[in-house]
Amino acid sequence: MYVYGHKLPALSSLILWALLWEVVGRLGLTFFIPPFSEVLVTLVGLIPTPAFLNALFVTAYAFLAGVFFAIAIGIPVGILMGKNRILDELLLPWVNIFLSAPLTALVPVLMVLFGFGTRTVIITTALFAIWIIILNARAGVRQINRSLVEMARSFGASPMDAFVKVYFWAALPEILGGVRIGVIRAVKGVIIGQLLISIVGFGALFELYSSKFLMAEFWAVLTVLFGLAFALSEFLAYLERKVSYYAAAR
């Protein structure tokens, strides 16, 4: 952003919004919005508390596990779908349905199936993330230049070599794009799962704060979550840029 020809650091527009928040909070229009400074003070006080750290740990664990499964299953499935017509026709309708389905509605079913604990949260997280990862890996493989595949074959590549040395790398820009969007969806998944179960992690904290009208705490935790999700997405966008040098030249 430029103001009178001076380049402002990235995200400096956020300062403006923080000020607006502060003013609205100071006006005392509603108990729902405490001043931003109060939220920050609460945040600093909140972070070292065992309740917060525990919630953070539980959430990070469920999130990482869910993302791990989504990636570890999603990428190979997507690559196989991109290579195999039969598999593609079998699975593609399901992938598309689940991609656009309101997965939140499935969480109660998952709770019945897998209990009211971390397991359900992990599965919810993976379900939120996996479909776009599959679709992107599939799209990445399908756009591979045919002669790269023929080249590998003509030099005697085994199927495993072709997979590891050609397909994966040729599809990597799309795969990373899918992983980035998948991870953002996984953040939603992990929080929605915890909220619906409401006895684990940040779900329990939110439940506690909103039932006792602890708005500053509520906003503080939310700010932390937004910040973490944003940082994660930026990090993945950075990885994506690292492969963009060949993405355009394929």
Add this chain to the structure above:
Amino acid sequence: MQPIKSDTRRAVTETDSAVSVRNVSKVYGDVQALKDLSLEFPRGELTSLLGPSGCGKTTLLKIIAGLLEPTSGQIEVNGAKVTGPGPDRSFVFQDFALLPWASVIRNVAFGLELRGVAKSEREAIAEKYIREVGLAGFEKKFPHQLSGGMRQRVGLARALSVNAQVLLLDEPFSAVDEQTRRKFQEDLLELVKTEKKTFIFVTHSIEEAVYVSDQIAILLPRPSRVSEIIRPSSFRDKSVDNIRRDPEYLDIVDRIWASLRSYVE
């Protein structure tokens, strides 16, 4: 038009074919690309496949490479029937087929990498061929940092580095300007002499085919078959500078043009 009889070299190589194509047909859906095509490729010589666009040159080359199955007929390389790609053949692709995420040296060494050659050994070999195609100093560059002609040379170096007996080149000079192309043609003649390999070379250019070939197979359009085989004889041993002025060279160029022109008009 009579195929031009060649000199003593013919007698030596007559029975010794590196590659034999026997009655090969290829049908794509309702397109018959090749029909009952037979052709011998003498060992250690360069044979050009010359013909109008879409007549099936790439198809024939890929069948020889084992990348495509013929609908009928068979290919023999050194007397053995071809059932798939093999280490006795290597391919230079019309569109280069370089790995865009790999450096020049890794691209050139990729054929050896797939064959399990150790890293230091394959890079030493790759370096030698990178020098040979005139790309020394570009080992660490990536394909998108090279010009089209340089990329084509990377593909050529990769095909040379696996030391296959038969090289299949699909319009390997299509992406270079006329001056560079002439230089490449001279280099190719040099390669045929020094490498003692069998080259199968696809081109659109009549002059290029006559300039570099020991044998020229003229293919006619679909369903394509060999209409004529020409073996230039008198100028092959002359110095590269004199070939284009040789009467036989000019004569052959004219004859080929005469037989192909009806397909352009």
